Amino acid sequence: MKWIILALLSLSVVAASASDKIKFNFLDTEVSKMIEAYSKSTGQKFVVDPSVRGKASIFVQEPITTEEAFNQLSSALAVNGFAISKQGDTMIVKSARNIQRDLIEVSTEVPALKPERMATWIYTFKNIAAAEVNRSVRIMPSRDGEMNTFDKNNQIIFTDWTSNLNRMAAILKELDKPADPAAAKLAAEDKKGSMKREASKKKEETKTSN
Incomplete structure (x- = not known):
């Protein structure tokens, strides 16, 4: 399976720290584009399975912290059935069913x-x-x-x-x-009554068949 690797930005771009704020507003955008935007803003490395496709919208008008942007990205991926597994310094993105077998x-x-x-x-x-x-x-x-x-x-x-x-x-x-104790007694009585009704029903069915 071919993997798409989103590399770090060039050395001229400084990665955003957790306290920095970034713009993270999208309208009907491919989730792969959202991942790429987050990667470019933070310097975070991603490996994305080719099956990761779908669109979502994130409406956040003001700049947000990179932590909140990651929360929004994770939710956008989840809406489309995809999840993230952190392996070392790299985020792996796959279908939720497949990610369960990962770390x-x-x-x-x-x-x-x-x-x-x-x-x-x-x-x-x-x-x-x-x-x-x-x-x-x-x-x-x-x-x-x-x-x-x-x-x-x-x-x-x-x-x-x-x-x-x-x-x-x-x-x-x-x-x-x-x-x-009161609820347990009531449940036991109800179960006993159900068993009696079932036994009576079977007895009637046997008589009818004979």
Whole structure:
């Protein structure tokens, strides 16, 4: 696969520091052009997969810090299904599904919301079984995300966009609580009633078939 390498500026151009402000305003622009603009303004090296295509708009009228510009760039890439992997002093840009197999952040702490990126978050349950939650929240990951359980350690492993990981963290915070005795009793009674109704239904079906 041929890679497109966006090199550093010539020596006559001084790279912007994190505190410098740059113009980062785009209307219906190819994301590759946004990457190039950011690279030229900051001196950051990028390697961009040829599949990285698509357009986005960023409306920021006033100059912004390079950190905020990177946040905006990351979001524009995410809108088109692309993510960044930092490898040494170089940023690798690929599809979100492929970047999961590259060097991305892995943590037991919820990743920071910005910049938007793919990360792996491992959560250990304290009050409920990971396998049980897995069945209930299987649809939580985004279309680019993945979720698996490690039952031995009662853990669940998410790889997804940081925005969705923060959403899932908020949901699991509410789910992973000691069981309320009254609620547990009600759930048990409801389950028992459902089993009785199912048994009765099967009995009626057997009579009808005979």
